[in-house]
Amino acid sequence: MWEINTEIKQINTKIYLENILTAVDKYNGVFLFTTDDFESGNHKNIIGLNPIININNSAISYSNKSLSANPLQIIDDIINLNKDDKLNFPLLIGYLSYDYKNEVEEKGLYKNLKSDIFPDLYFSIYEYYIIIPNNSENIKIVQLHFPFSHKKIDLNPLFKTKIKINIQNKVTSYISSSLSKNEFIKNVNQIKNYIKKGDIYQANLTREITGKTEYSPIEIAYKLYHSNSIEFGVFAKIENKYLISTSPERFFKISNNKITTSPIKGTIFKSKNDDVNKKNINELLNSKKELAELSMIVDLLRNDINKICTTNSVNVIKFPEIKELINVYHLYSDIEGQLSTKKFKDIVKALFPGGSISGCPKIRACQIIEELEKQGRGPYTGSYGYINFNQDMDFNILIRTLFYHNKNISFNVGGGITLLSNAVDEYEETIFKAKNIYSAINMEQIYDETYCLKD
Numbered sequence: 001m002w003e004i005n006t007e008i009k010q011i012n013t014k015i016y017l018e019n020i021l022t023a024v025d026k027y028n029g030v031f032l033f034t035t036d037d038f039e040s041g042n043h044k045n046i047i048g049l050n051p052i053i054n055i056n057n058s059a060i061s062y063s064n065k066s067l068s069a070n071p072l073q074i075i076d077d078i079i080n081l082n083k084d085d086k087l088n089f090p091l092l093i094g095y096l097s098y099d100y101k102n103e104v105e106e107k108g109l110y111k112n113l114k115s116d117i118f119p120d121l122y123f124s125i126y127e128y129y130i131i132i133p134n135n136s137e138n139i140k141i142v143q144l145h146f147p148f149s150h151k152k153i154d155l156n157p158l159f160k161t162k163i164k165i166n167i168q169n170k171v172t173s174y175i176s177s178s179l180s181k182n183e184f185i186k187n188v189n190q191i192k193n194y195i196k197k198g199d200i201y202q203a204n205l206t207r208e209i210t211g212k213t214e215y216s217p218i219e220i221a222y223k224l225y226h227s228n229s230i231e232f233g234v235f236a237k238i239e240n241k242y243l244i245s246t247s248p249e250r251f252f253k254i255s256n257n258k259i260t261t262s263p264i265k266g267t268i269f270k271s272k273n274d275d276v277n278k279k280n281i282n283e284l285l286n287s288k289k290e291l292a293e294l295s296m297i298v299d300l301l302r303n304d305i306n307k308i309c310t311t312n313s314v315n316v317i318k319f320p321e322i323k324e325l326i327n328v329y330h331l332y333s334d335i336e337g338q339l340s341t342k343k344f345k346d347i348v349k350a351l352f353p354g355g356s357i358s359g360c361p362k363i364r365a366c367q368i369i370e371e372l373e374k375q376g377r378g379p380y381t382g383s384y385g386y387i388n389f390n391q392d393m394d395f396n397i398l399i400r401t402l403f404y405h406n407k408n409i410s411f412n413v414g415g416g417i418t419l420l421s422n423a424v425d426e427y428e429e430t431i432f433k434a435k436n437i438y439s440a441i442n443m444e445q446i447y448d449e450t451y452c453l454k455d
Contacts, residue, residue: 002053004082004091004125005145006389012137015130016162017225021218021235023049023158029126030093030236031221032386034134035229045132046386048093050153051124052146053078055094063148071121072345078125079344079387087389089131089142094123095236095243095384095398098377101353101366109363111370115378117405122238128155165222170214172409172441178375179207181427187372188423194368195419202296203359203368206377206414207430213441217242217404223440224402228326232396234384243379245401246436248325249332251354251383252305252347254393257339259305259347263297263356264323264397265416266290266331269432281322281329289420290331294320297416298333300355300362307350309337327435342391354397357381359416378403380412402437411437 024031029049053062060069075092082091100120102112114120127150131140141155179187184207191203213220221235221244234245250262268284271277284290298316306314314337323330341347358381359365380403385395402411413430437443 001077001081002147006087007143007145009141011139011141011159013139013159014137015132015139015159017222018163018165019158019160020047021165021221022163023047024235025218025237027153028237030124030234032093032384033225033233033235034231035225035233044134046090046093047130047132048090048124048126048128049130049155050127050151052127052144052150053125055092055121055123056119057121062146063150071123072348075123075344075387079391082389083391084389088392089140089388090126090129090386091389092123092125093386094121095379095382096121096348096352097379097382098353098357098398100382101358104349104352105363110366113370113374114376117403117410118238118241118243118379127152130155130158165218167215167219167222170219170442172211172213172215172443174443175210175212177207177209178373184427184430185423188417188421188426190372191368191417192419192421200365200368201360202293202416202418203365204357204381204414204416205369205372205426206381206412207373208375208377208380208410208412209434210408210410211441211443213404213407213409215441217244220244220402220404220409220441224437227436227440228400229324232384234396234398234401236384240405242404243384243398243401244404245384245396245398247384247396247399247401248323248330249356249397249399251385251395251397252351252393253395254339254342254347254391256392257342258336259309259339260317260334260336261301261305261351261354262332262334263294263301263354264330264332265294265297265356266320267415267429267433268329270325270327270329277329284329284331285320285322289418291320292420293416293418294331294333296360296418297355298335300360301351302335304351304355305335305337308339308341308346310340313338328432344387344393347393352383353381354383356416357397357399357414377412400433400437402441409441 027049032046097120129142232247236243249264252261268280318334320331383395413434
């Protein structure tokens with residue numbers, strides 16, 4: 001294990017989105033972004049460039065070496081050796097895929113369905129971190145120094161004249177949906193049968209949409225960046241594959257020994273008519289189905305974080321609140337507590353996967369999801385985020401997320417199913433959620449979904 005030294009400097013300059021996306025592509029980096037100030041007004045964008053240490057499902061690699069390792073233990077060992085309360089910037093950035101649930105629970109609970117496109121777990125320590133507060137040109141550059149030799153990069157091109165991204169009118173051809181409309185409706189009704197039998201209270205059902213695109217990953221990231229109000233976005237290059245997320249949902253945040261989790265449940269479409277929107281917001285806030293769904297997941301997450309919090313410290317802070325995006329409104333809640341442990345392994349085992357994208361009770365819901373979806377989800381509905389030197393953390397839920405490899409693209413859409421769900425409405429809700437991605441990548445031939453995509 002290694003002690004890592006840091007070198008920090010502040011510069012005051014403008015940095016262009018086009019340059020960031022190009023640098024991430026060139027230097028196998030990651031860009032965590034927020035496109036608005038939202039509630040607190042203090043959101044920041046984080047760039048990681050040139051990964052020096054990589055941790056995946058079962059190994060840690062560095063300087064052309066690879067060693068077998070327990071990933072969660074290695075992450076905790078690195079954090080413990082390098083923790084510094086004064087350093088409020090990332091040490092590790094990475095993700096846990098939804099399929100990593102198979103490693104969190106005891107063996108034999110799941111069928112271990114997996115998506116082989118991306119590793120189930122992937123974290124990196126980068127040579128450079130660039131932290132950019134929203135609406136500010138006061139940029140912090142952090143360079144990490146390692147006790148072994150490695151290839152270094154030059155940051156200067158990042159701050160030069162804006163690189164032009166010439167986005168032409170290209171197209172993405174629609175290949176398939178993992179579940180047809182009829183199959184999705186059948187599966188919704190099957191979940192309702194499981195609820196009636198007492199197996200579960202709620203489960204999250206999703207489907208994967210695939211296609212072939214003429215756009216480059218940089219072009220897709222640029223278009224998706226501008227496609228919505230994005231609070232927890234990601235553009236990452238991982239082993240020559242790309243993950244592009246426009247997630248609006250936080251999984252959990254840790255700051256000053258306090259953990260906050262913010263589940264989203266409940267969706268209604270957003271119109272261009274203000275009167276219609278007022279009606280829709282009121283309908284959402286008074287929907288028995290949506291409020292019941294949010295209540296169940298709030299209770300589940302309250303129980304989850306209670307496992308790693310001090311006695312009687314867990315409280316629901318907001319319930320319900322409205323989150324406004326470009327094409328939909330959501331309900332969400334905040335639950336917080338005082339941590340009794342900061343071990344990443346303990347946090348993952350208590351919380352993962354997120355209740356809002358699995359169901360209640362969680363293990364049985366995940367078993368039913370495997371039965372009905374019949375394939376792994378990969379990083380989709382997993383979690384991407386960072387762990388600071390001072391042990392603060394912030395992780396999203398990987399929804400509204402597109403995957404790119406050799407011009408092949410895929411993304412998933414879904415929703416929570418309860419006893420009050422209408423199967424056709426649930427199917428159409430997935431289309432509303434996909435609309436921004438469809439528009440951004442100019443996807444053609446959506447077959448039985450086109451009727452629902454008109455303004």
